Amino acid sequence: MPTITIGELGEFGLIERLTARLPQGPAVALGPGDDAAVIAAPDGRVVATSDLLVEGRHFRRDWSGPYDIGRKAAAQNLADVAAMGARPTALLLGLAAPADTEVAWVLELADGLREECGPVGASVAGGDVVRAPQVVLAVTALGDLGGGPPLTRSGARPGDVVAVRGRLGFASAGLELLTRGIDGPAELLDAHRRPRPPYEAGPQARALGATALVDVSDGLVQDLGHIAAASGVRVELDGAALPVPESFGPNGLRHVLTGGDDHAFAGTFPPEVALPPEWSVVGRVTAGGPAGVLVDGRPPGAGGWDHFRS
Known part of the structure; x- marks a missing residue:
């Protein structure tokens, strides 16, 4: 069966194909097809976040298919909305790609975005496409707080416990395997290609009385360091409380x-909160000394990902 490229189909033909695959949920008052989308904001406030994924930096097309890349692009933005204690409502996609990219590849990418949005009730409500020498995805996610306060990084207090929900280290271990050309374990390779954020953890943490919350996108130490710095506290992690699978x-x-x-969630909670079993207590918040993160009483060294240092 002959293939067709996006250069042959053209910008508006591609947009027509894409929008046909992206049904709109109840939060979208006006979807693709006009100068801008209109998204309902019942709370009167809109949670907004954006991320870039650059081919060769965040994904490789020889390692990940378009469907997985789409799910990953959606996941990292939806997780940021959830980390504010909000419910995701919509995504906007900016897509840059070479003209010789196959249309089928882009449509599978859209399928991945749609399928990741589905379980949380969000929609891909619009965006833009442009020609470029490599694939770049610019995703903006919107969310609704439902009348509650946002969960920020600045509310941690001495005496709080530190707890995490979701997988830690799986995507990193999978990336190491791919870099070394090792084909397995499949669970780790799949974790790099397609994260599995527990989106419900954000609203759940807010309901439980969390004082601070963060999406673990750049590493547990680095992201808890943001909480420590914003709150003016020290986070002390217990290495023995952190699960380390043998497969790592x-x-x-x-x-x-x-x-x-991996887009797990790390938060701080008052010590009297009875955390459900899906949350694992891994440390505590203390006062004194410079703000930062310690592991078993010692500085951990390099803390995680930094785009301009890594």
Whole structure:
């Protein structure tokens, strides 16, 4: 069957194909097809976040298919909305790609975006496409707070416990395997290609009385460091409380502490809060000394991903 490229189909033909695959949810009052989308904001406030994914930096097309890339692009933005204690409502996609990119590749990418949005009730409500020498995705996510306060990084208090929900280190361990050309374990490779954020953790943490919350995208130490800095506190992690699967190999603890892209959630909670079993207590918040993160009483060294240092 002959293939067709986006250069042959053209910008508006591609947009027509894409929008046909993207049904709109109840939060979208006006979807693709006009100068801008209109999204309902019942709360009167809109949570907004954006991320860039650049081919060769955030994904490789020889390692990940378009469907997985789409799910990953959606996941990292939806997780940021959830980390504010909000409910995701919509995504906007900016797509840059070479003209010889196959239309089928782009449509599978859209399928991935749609399928990741579905379980949280969000829609891909619009965006833009442009020609470029490599694939770049610019995703903006919107969310609704439902009348509650946002969960920020600045509310942690001495005496709070530190707890996490979701997988840590799996995506990092998978990336290491791919970089070394090792084909397995599949669970780790899949974790790099397609994260599985527990989106419900954000609103749940807010309901439980969390004082601060963060999406673990750049590494547990680095992201908890943002809470420590914003709150003016010290976070002390207990290394023995952090699960390190044997499949991670000899660098297991490093993956757990500094690996990003799993999009787990790390938060601080008053000590009297009875946390449900899906949350694991891994440390505590203390006063005194410079703000930062310690692991078993010691500085952990390199904390995680930094685009301009890594």
